[in-house]
Amino acid sequence: MPARTLMVLGSMSSSGKSLIATALCRIYRRRGWTVMPFKAQNMSNNAAVCSGGEIGRAQAVQAFAAQVEPCVDMNPILLKPEADSRSQVVVHGKVWGTFPALEYYRHKKELWQAVTYSLDALRQQADLVIIEGAGSPVELNLRQGDIVNMAVAQYAGAPCILIGDVDCGGIFAQLLGTLMLFDAEERRYLRGFIVNKFRGELELFTAAIAILEERSALPVLGVVPYLRQHGVADEDAVVLEREVDAVSGQTKPEIAVIRFPHISNFDDFDPLIAEPGLCLRYVDSPDQLYPCPKAIILPGTKSTVEDLRWMNKSGLSDRIQQLALQGVSVVGICGGYQMMGSTIHDLQHVESGQDVTPGLNLLPTATSFGAEKSTFRSRARVLARDGFWQCLNGTVIEGYEIHLGHTETSRPLLQIVEQENKEVCILDGCSSADGKIFGTYLHGIFENDHLRRAWLKSLGVSPSPVSFRMRREEAYDRLANAVEAVLDMRLLDRIIEEGVL
Secondary structure, three states, rough: OOOOOEEEEEOOOOOOOHHHHHHHHHHHHHOOEEEEEEEEEOOOOOEEEOOOOOOOHHHHHHHHHOOOEEHHHOOOOEEEEEEEEEEEEOOOOOEEEEEEEHHHOOOOHHHHHHHHHHHHHOOOOOOOEEEEEOOOOHHHHHHHHHHOOOOHEEEEOOOOEEEEEHHHHHHHHHHHHHHHOOOHHHHEEEEEEEEEEEEEOHHHHHHHHHHHHHHOOOOOEEEEOOOOOOOOOOOOOOHHHHOOOOOOOOOOEEEEOOOOOOOOOOHHHHHHOOOOOOOOEEOOOOHOOOOOEEEEEEEEOOOOOHHHHHHHHHHHHHHHHHHHOOOEEEEOOOOHHHOOEEEOOOOOOOOOOOOOEOOOOOOEEEEEEEEEEEEEEEEEEEEOOOOHHHOOOOOEEEEEEEEEEEEEOOOEEEEEEEEEEEEEEEEEEEEOOOEEEEOOOOOOOOHHHHHHHHHHHHOOOOOOOOOOHHHHHHHHHHHHHHHHHHHHHHHHHHHHOOOOO
16 A cells, blocks of 8 residues: 655745654654655755765655665655756756756656656655655746646645745745645645744744634644754755854854855765864855864865856965965865865866866865766775874775766875775875875765764864764754644644545
8 A cells, every 4th residue: 555645845945844844754753654755856956875876965864864764766856056047957866967947847747757656666665755845836937847846746645734934924925825826626735834933932923823724724733943953954055044154252163164156065064063062164255264263174066166266266265275374174075175186177078168277286186077977875994194094094984975077196085995885996085294184075974973073183172972873863853852742743643644635
């Protein structure tokens, strides 16, 4: 028998549907259900690598919350923006092509087949599939090409819950306006509302709940408080745009992450954010690198050459090179690592029309772009012996690769020994003579507790003895507890059981 389904819709982007879906995955998993997350189409450069390729980070997070292995069927279509109107299209984990928006919609038939195939496959493996929508379900000009919101709900016969963001204001317009724009058939699928990101006294909101229920004839299942520092990986870089770069009276040691215009996989730094004795800041100007941080991280990016040019133009490159000469640790992950060498060669014009782009000259490396994309879950052995790496030499770390190109160096940092459970022998990364400056293609390195702790100690930071994986599990449970405490779970159970009325 195919699994039951529940769809979580949002009144708009960033309403919190990913976080609510994550909470529901953990809530129903704790009840003993086999739960699978699903999102037909995701747009994000924050990807995760699973068996078979890459998917949106949100669905990987939801899978971890549900305590199941992520798979490509959980997010059959991933759009990775390369420009305002062009995206790389990943289907079932593999690059399918790069298209402008208009051309993408012409492929609806093939893409819809990928969506339904994956959803059907998940429903054969689970008791419950938590389906997440995208953006708003009532973008009227896009309704004809919909393959992610109501088209999916109708295909699956999934009852829908609509999330509204009260923190940004206009909650009545969000929820009642969305309901009004549904056609008569679509309204059958909507079974209730959740008000999200509430601050203040709940008693002052009771009249609002009554108005919503009276005007919609639908129940408000709960009011979820604004959850600060929940510890669950964020899906979109929007959260970085809202971050405050400086905290008044901040006395903790600081690590600065460069906020590239095309930043990707920024959840690499969640283990550092979780360190109680450390302050991690995202910066986008050289002025924000005063006073001197303990370390600077160049993260992944979807457009290495373009973001390197942005750094040069902004003055960040000069400031980073200056601080590196003063002994500040500089770390590059993936695209950030590519920038740290002497040159980036792009003879096939994969990223730009320029054959050769000068790098930051922080490491003795040279990168060449190629058309083939590497996506692997990997294990690596530490080769470096300099500086703090001496205590890590020979140890094994885990992570994942997701990159175009190959980087040559005379000072390898790691030896990749396994990719997708297959033995390999590939040199990766590079380290300076004192070990303070290093880069790698391996994402997720800071999730390795022994590596993170050794690096932080070398910076004069006292690391937490608690493992990151334990912190992550605790975060899922905290999130589930907070959401479960405010939702009418009996009503939600009934909605899942009854389906569409």
